[in-house]
Amino acid sequence: MFGKRWQAHAWGPPVRGIRRKIQATLEELVLEELEKRPQNGLGLIESLSERFRGWLPVGADAVYPLLALLEDRGQVERGAGNVFSLTDAGRARLEDARLQRAQRDAAAGEDLPSGECPGGFEHGPAWLHHLDAAKLGKIKDVVHRAFADIRAIAVG
Numbered sequence: 001m002f003g004k005r006w007q008a009h010a011w012g013p014p015v016r017g018i019r020r021k022i023q024a025t026l027e028e029l030v031l032e033e034l035e036k037r038p039q040n041g042l043g044l045i046e047s048l049s050e051r052f053r054g055w056l057p058v059g060a061d062a063v064y065p066l067l068a069l070l071e072d073r074g075q076v077e078r079g080a081g082n083v084f085s086l087t088d089a090g091r092a093r094l095e096d097a098r099l100q101r102a103q104r105d106a107a108a109g110e111d112l113p114s115g116e117c118p119g120g121f122e123h124g125p126a127w128l129h130h131l132d133a134a135k136l137g138k139i140k141d142v143v144h145r146a147f148a149d150i151r152a153i154a155v156g
Contacts, residue, residue: 024097026058030066031086031094034076038085041067055140057147 033039033047041064048058067084070076075090086094131139 026062026066027070028094028097029058030063030070031075031090031097034084034086034090035094038079038083040082040084044084055143057144 029048029051030044033044033051036047039047041060044067045058045060045063048056048063052058067076070090071078071084073089075087075093076084077087078084
């Protein structure tokens with residue numbers, strides 16, 4: 001629908017490598033949420049905010065252009081009430097992403113326990129699971145500052 005215009009705005013130069021990794025991660029997160037249940041854009045924003053408990057600020061400026069891009073690629077489809085659902089191509093993309101993540105994790109030799117890690121990082125390293133609230137708060141602050149810096153570089 002409005003994918004090309006918004007795609008250029010949201011993910012335009014100058015930081016192609018970082019931008020692509022952030023976009024790929026957000027794509028996977030959106031596809032995972034849509035795998036659970038079809039949702040509209042606002043529902044996705046709320047689901048992601050709840051999932052990451054404020055650690056990863058995701059807003060309309062990222063979600064709506066991404067939904068348009070995924071729709072252009074045929075990985076999601078829009079239904080009544082602008083509710084998006086996963087297509088077979090979206091499921092294949094998600095499975096491919098999971099396989100690549102598992103291969104990276106195995107190659108890194110990390111112990112990645114199942115279950116939920118504090119802050120919603122289910123696939124975080126084992127040491128992240130055992131931090132106290134004060135340390136987690138400091139890490140959360142660092143993540144927020146880094147995200148703001150990356151966004152300023154990418155769109156500024």
